[in-house]
Amino acid sequence: xxxxxxxxxxxxxxxxxxxxxxxxxxxxxxxxxxxxxxxxxxxxxxxxxxxxxxxxxxxxxxxxxxxxxxxxxxxxxxxxxxxxxxxxxxxxxxxxxxxxxxxxxxxxxxxxxxxxxxxxxxxxxxxxxxxxxxxxxxxxxxxxxxxxxxxxxxxxxxxxxxxxxxxxxxxxxxxxxxxxxxxxxxxxxxxxxxxxxxxxxxxxxxxxxxxxxxxxxxxxxxxxxxxxxxxxxxxxxxxxxxxxxxxxxxxxxxxxxxxxxxxxxxxxxxxxx
Numbered sequence: 001x002x003x004x005x006x007x008x009x010x011x012x013x014x015x016x017x018x019x020x021x022x023x024x025x026x027x028x029x030x031x032x033x034x035x036x037x038x039x040x041x042x043x044x045x046x047x048x049x050x051x052x053x054x055x056x057x058x059x060x061x062x063x064x065x066x067x068x069x070x071x072x073x074x075x076x077x078x079x080x081x082x083x084x085x086x087x088x089x090x091x092x093x094x095x096x097x098x099x100x101x102x103x104x105x106x107x108x109x110x111x112x113x114x115x116x117x118x119x120x121x122x123x124x125x126x127x128x129x130x131x132x133x134x135x136x137x138x139x140x141x142x143x144x145x146x147x148x149x150x151x152x153x154x155x156x157x158x159x160x161x162x163x164x165x166x167x168x169x170x171x172x173x174x175x176x177x178x179x180x181x182x183x184x185x186x187x188x189x190x191x192x193x194x195x196x197x198x199x200x201x202x203x204x205x206x207x208x209x210x211x212x213x214x215x216x217x218x219x220x221x222x223x224x225x226x227x228x229x230x231x232x233x234x235x236x237x238x239x240x241x242x243x244x245x246x247x248x249x250x251x252x253x254x255x256x257x258x259x260x261x262x263x264x265x266x267x268x269x270x271x272x273x
Contacts, residue, residue, distance in 0.1 A: 038131070038137045038138050038139050039139055039168055041131065041137070042131050042132065042137065042139060042141075045099065045131065045132060045133060046115075046116065046117065046132070048095070049095045049096040049098070049099055049117065049132070050095075050096075050106070050115070050117075051092045051093055051094075051095065051096065051106060051191060053092070053189070053191075053196055090194075091194060092106075092191055092194055092196065093105075093106065093191060093194070096117055096132075099132055099133050100119060100132055100133060100134055102119040102120055102121055102127075102134075103117055103118070103119055103132070104118055104119065104120045104144050104150040104192065105117070105118035105144070105150075105152070105190060105191050105192040106118060106189075106190070106191040107142065107159060107188065107189075107190055107191075107199075107252075107254070108188055108189045109172075109185060109187075109188040109199075109201070109268075110185065110186075110187045110188055110189075111184075111185050112172050112175070112185060113172050114170065114172055114173070114188075114254075116141070116142045116161065116169070117132050117141065117142065118142050118143065118144050118159055118192075119132060119141050119142070119143050119144070120143055120144040120145075120146060120148075120150050121143065121146060122146055123146050124143070124145060124146055124160065126143075127140055127141045127142075127143040128140045128143075128162075138164075139162055139164055139168060139169055140161070140162045140169070141161075142159055142160065142161035142169065142170065143159065143160055143161075144157060144158070144159055145157075145158040145159075145160065145214075145216060147216040147217075148216055150192075150193075151192075151193045152190075152192040152193045152195075152250065153193070154216075154218070154250075155218045155224050155227075155250060155251060156215070156216055156218065156227070156250070156251045156252075156253065157190075157192070157250070157251065157252045157253065158214060158216065158253045158255060159252065159253065159254050159255065160255050160256070161254070161255075161256050162256065162257070163256040163257045163258065163259075163266075169256070170254060170255075170256035171256065173254060173256050173258070173266045173268050174256075174258055174266060176201075176204045176237075176266065176268050177204065177206070177236070177258065177260075177266065179237050182201075182204050182237045183237075185201070186200060186201055186239075187199065187200055187201065188201065188270065190252055190272070197272045198272070198273055199252055199270040199271070199272060200239075200270055200271055200272075200273050201268055201269065201270040202238060202239040202241050202246070202269060202270060202271060203231050203232065203235035203237065203238040203239070203268075203269040204235060204236050204237045204238075204266070204267070204268055204269070205231065205234050205235050205236060205266075205267040205269065206236060206258055206260050206261075206264055206265070206266055206267070207234060207264070207265055207267060208261075208262075208263045208264060208265065209263045209265050210263070211234075211265070212230060213230065213231065213234065213253070213267060214255075215227060221247060224246075224247035225243050225244060225247045226243075227247075228242075228243035228244075228246035228247050228251075229243040231246075231269050232246075235269075241271075246271060249271040249272055249273070250271065250272045251269060251270070251271050251272075252269075252270045252271070252272070253267055253268070253269050253270075254267070254268045254270075255267050
């Protein structure tokens with residue numbers, strides 16, 4: 001009887017151990033392993049398709065652009081690294097477009113790990129859980145709001161990205177919650193519409209996902225001024241620039257979860273100079 005009891009206890013302990021081991025494997029080990037594999041896969045893919053930003057002297061047939069009536073940019077100079085209207089003879093994102101036709105740009109922030117392709121689909125859901133190659137992937141791909149013009153001809157671009165474990169993807173935007181970091185990381189680069197732009201980051205905000213900050217429709221000059229005033233009023237940190245000045249520029253907003261409160265989003269706002 002005693003041996004039978006010991007045998008039963010051993011079976012119970014073995015079964016309990018197996019149960020918890022299986023639970024750990026399914027809920028902890030396997031998801032983490034999949035996440036790590038997805039991150040590594042996307043990193044290799046990004047490295048393979050990342051554009052080489054050419055020096056101005058190596059770009060063929062760079063033509064002068066005619067700025068729109070509402071917004072202006074300046075051609076490339078030693079002080080202002082904007083290359084306007086690179087002709088179809090030189091497609092900066094050619095390698096990325098071999099992977100997906102949804103590629104619309106590339107965003108990077110100087111001195112950070114943020115250096116990613118930007119895609120766009122017909123909604124704001126498709127690339128939440130898909131890699132740049134369109135395959136299911138838990139880290140997603142930074143994507144442009146489907147309401148924004150992929151040719152970057154309108155007032156505002158909004159780019160979304162996940163904030164995942166170890167601050168991967170857009171997770172490093174959380175660093176801008178610290179004023180010293182915000183003050184020491186002011187610039188970045190955006191490639192869009194076959195053009196290389198300097199981005200100057202002027203504000204950091206923490207807002208709900210339903211905030212009017214996520215507006216993309218601006219019909220009049222006053223609409224743009226009101227929107228710029230809203231950003232500056234809500235900003236946790238901001239630079240010395242007026243809403244009137246911002247209304248004459250094009251804006252780029254990077255958005256991710258920042259976990260400060262329910263449905264909170266960290267938003268880094270920049271402008272094209």
